[in-house]
Amino acid sequence: MSESTEAIIQRAISEASAGNKEAARNTLSGVVRQEPNNARAWYLLSQVIEDKEKVIYCLQKVLELLPDNQQAKERLTQLLTPTNIPANQQAQLSQIQIQTPQSRTVATEKPKVKRNK
Numbered sequence: 452m453s454e455s456t457e458a459i460i461q462r463a464i465s466e467a468s469a470g471n472k473e474a475a476r477n478t479l480s481g482v483v484r485q486e487p488n489n490a491r492a493w494y495l496l497s498q499v500i501e502d503k504e505k506v507i508y509c510l511q512k513v514l515e516l517l518p519d520n521q522q523a524k525e526r527l528t529q530l531l532t533p534t535n536i537p538a539n540q541q542a543q544l545s546q547i548q549i550q551t552p553q554s555r556t557v558a559t560e561k562p563k564v565k566r567n568k
Contacts, residue, residue, distance in 0.1 A: 456482060460492060463499075472499045483512075490516040494523060503530060 454462075459482055467475035479496040482489060490513045497509035507530055513523040 456486060456489065456492075460495065463495060467495075467499050472501075475499045487512075488516055490520065494520070497523075497526065506530060 459478060463475040463478035463482070466472075466478060476496065476499045479492050479499065482492040483496060486492065493509045493512040493516070497506045497513070500506050500509065507527065510523045510527040510530070513520050514527070517523070
């Protein structure tokens with residue numbers, strides 16, 4: 452009898468919690484190969500990968516599958532926002548929109564509404 456996807460994901464979480472990120476990474480990589488539409492597995496994989504570009508890819512996959520996933524949006528915005536720039540430029544960058552692989556646009560901040568005085 453094969454192990455259920457949920458059981459495999461739980462095993463990966465246990466591996467990561469025990470500090471064995473490599474085992475968790477391997478376990479979750481297997482899940483996303485078998486179930487490429489498993490947003491939870493993609494998100495968890497993003498947590499145990501060290502390469503920034505691969506983390507970004509995983510988060511983009513999450514947003515392809517679940518465009519309203521707030522955690523993935525926030526993490527992706529953090530990764531794409533440079534930290535060594537002046538605050539006024541950071542504010543401008545927060546207005547930039549993130550393109551996901553399937554050309555869906557994810558706003559990083561709610562648009563400001565102009566109010567008439």
